Amino acid sequence: MSDKARTLFDALDLDHDGSLTRVEVIDALRVKGPTLAAQGVIPFWGVGNAEEASALFDEADQNGDRVLSFEEFATLVDRRFGW
16 A cells, blocks of 8 residues: 555544545545645545545445445555556
8 A cells, every 4th residue: 555545544534533434535635635636645636526525435435334444545546546
């Protein structure tokens, strides 16, 4: 898993509990996305609207428990963003 995936995961984990919920992903990308893109943490094209963030969450939630572990998240973003 890439260091960039860990940095992005930690930035999106608003309650710092070590997992991501759909609401966290949507809210964090909306609020922090442009700054994270400017810092090179996420590609600019990776900052989308709520619908796109929700779709990213669904794609990453491999076990369907409605919570993303770091491993689920990293698997998706490493592949999607080419890290």
